[in-house]
Amino acid sequence: MAGVLVGALLLGGLSDRFGRKAMLMWSYLLLGVTGTCTAFSPNYATYCVLRFATGMALSGFGLSVACLVVEWIPTAYRAITVAMTGFTYTLGQILLAGVAYAVPHWRWLQLSVSAPFFFFLLYSWWLAESARWLVLSGRAEQAVKVLRRVARINGKEEEGEKITAEVLKANMHKELATMKASYSVSDLVRTPAIRRIFLCLSIARFSISFSYYGLAMDLQNFGVSIYLIQVIFGAVDFPAKALVTISLSYIGRRVTLVVSLVCAGCVIITNIFVSTELQTVRTALAVIGKGCLSASFNCVFLFTTELYPTPIRQTGLGFGSTMARVGGIVAPLVKMMDEYYPFLPPVVYGAAPVASAVAASFLPETLNMSLPDTIEEVESRFQAKRTEKDLKEKIPLQDKAQPKEA
Incomplete structure (x- = not known):
């Protein structure tokens, strides 16, 4: 232990x-x-x-x-x-x-x-090494090789050939920018x-x-x-x-x-x-x-x-x-x-x-959500949920405060 x-x-x-x-x-x-x-x-x-x-x-x-x-x-x-x-x-x-x-x-x-x-x-x-980790570690070319190999094993060789380092970086530009x-x-x-x-x-x-x-x-x-x-x-x-x-x-x-x-x-x-x-x-x-x-x-x-x-x-x-x-x-x-x-x-x-x-019970739910790639992404999700919760709590109070129509 x-x-x-x-x-x-x-x-x-x-x-x-x-x-x-x-x-x-x-x-x-x-x-x-x-x-x-x-x-x-x-x-x-x-x-x-x-x-x-x-x-x-x-x-x-x-x-x-x-x-x-x-x-x-x-x-x-x-x-x-x-x-x-x-x-x-x-x-x-x-x-x-x-x-x-x-x-x-x-x-x-x-x-x-x-x-x-x-x-x-x-x-x-x-x-195969994690392609996600390879991209975020600055090894996009190696990630392309890994993804093409996986595509070939899965019978998707044609789709795999379309993957390039530029495509990967474009799809993960937000994550790479905040790394x-x-x-x-x-x-x-x-x-x-x-x-x-x-x-x-x-x-x-x-x-x-x-x-x-x-x-x-x-x-x-x-x-x-x-x-x-x-x-x-x-x-x-x-x-x-x-x-x-x-x-x-x-x-x-x-x-x-x-x-x-x-x-x-x-x-x-x-x-x-x-x-x-x-x-x-x-x-x-x-x-x-x-x-x-x-x-x-x-x-x-x-x-x-x-x-x-x-x-x-x-x-x-x-x-x-x-x-x-x-x-x-x-x-x-x-x-x-x-x-x-x-x-x-x-x-x-x-x-x-x-x-x-x-x-x-204080943890956020992750059902059907994509994996977060940066700390900033986790924080933004947390802030979005807090904002949504605050809005739900305020809306009923605002409704009560409004006078009823004649």
């Missing part, structure tokens, strides 16, 4: 500077090398150092994938694509239970889940709209991870085989993520996130009042809570990429991931309180998502 936290702080900015694909490939290599070396650790200190490095690489991988997905996928298909990505994560959870059961020795298990990353590194050469030479972490809190987004998303990411790992660490106390409960906890993600995908596409990001967080918190708190003898009921409630948290994660993942503009999108994702790791680190400490007050950890794990739902 500490490695993922540090990786989120360091690698998010590096990806904005050096590119999504470069960071993804570097992360694949580091995951393969550190994971394999972990399997042959001679002592515990070496094991911890290697796991820390693996956590850093995992951050780089997750952040790069997130940006590549949203910067390549059209707006209309973004929610379903993020959902499909989430389903592969769920499938990995389920497969892990089977692999762990078949390979009980931890060294061989570690090697089994690390070696495939070398294969992923090989095929990642085929992936700064460099961006820093301070840009996440420098302007009011971005600052609100940063604070609300940080609270949401912290609470989701905090409650998620609070449930995950309690698997062995449900009276069910730890391998079976791992499969059940993974399988619940399929219906949960399917429902949240529909809601994201038709109802909106903000409402979906708020509802899923409130449901998760209420279910976790409800489990306090269920007798420990009713293990089936307690397990079912925990599984529902975990499903709601997984749905919240899918939602906040998509929401984050759509709220931040291109130059600081990776940095924003990185700090969101940092807050999630802080939640994961704090979760075991709260769990230890059950030695003194058994009811207290579930209360805290349940209250956190409900509190973050309040914060999430």
Whole structure:
């Protein structure tokens, strides 16, 4: 967890500077090398150092994938694509239970889940860098080559040949005109709209991870085989993520996130009042809570990429991931309180998502909106919404003030 936290702080900015694909490939290599070396650790200190490095690489991988997905996928298909990505994560959870059961020795298990990353590194050469990032980084010619290649793969070679550097620059002249030479972490809190987004998303990411790992660490106390409960906890993600995908596409990001967080918190708190003898009921409630948290994660993942503009999108994702790791680190400490007050950890794990739902309600909606390319664009959208809201509030008052006609 500490490695993922540090990786989120360091690698998010590096990806904005050096590119999504470069960071993804570097992360694949580091995951393969550190994971394999972990399997042959001679002592515990070496094991911890290697796991820390693996956590850093995992951050780089997750952040790069997130940006590549949203910067390549059209707006209309973004929610379903993020959902499909989430389903592969769920499938990995389920497969892990089977692999762990078949390979009980931890060294061989570690090697089994690390070696495939070398294969992923090989095929990642085929992936395309984000054309949006290339243009905003002053590499329009390279972006043209990438777009023509993608057009050729999609059977649109004739349309691809019409793309030129001049065409790209003309279509993105506003974004290029307002681009700064460099961006820093301070840009996440420098302007009011971005600052609100940063604070609300940080609270949401912290609470989701905090409650998620609070449930995950309690698997062995449900009276069910730890391998079976791992499969059940993974399988619940399929219906949960399917429902949240529909809601994201038709109802909106903000409402979906708020509802899923409130449901998760209420279910976790409800489990306090269920007798420990009713293990089936307690397990079912925990599984529902975990499903709601997984749905919240899918939602906040998509929401984050759509709220931040291109130059600081990776940095924003990185700090969101940092807050999630802080939640994961704090979760075991709260769990230890059950030695003194058994009811207290579930209360805290349940209250956190409900509190973050309040914060999430202050986020702007992004349903069917194009990705923002500059900080100024986000600020102008925020100002436009505030103006529209002010007008709606003033119009009724003006109507009342006008005298009625005879």
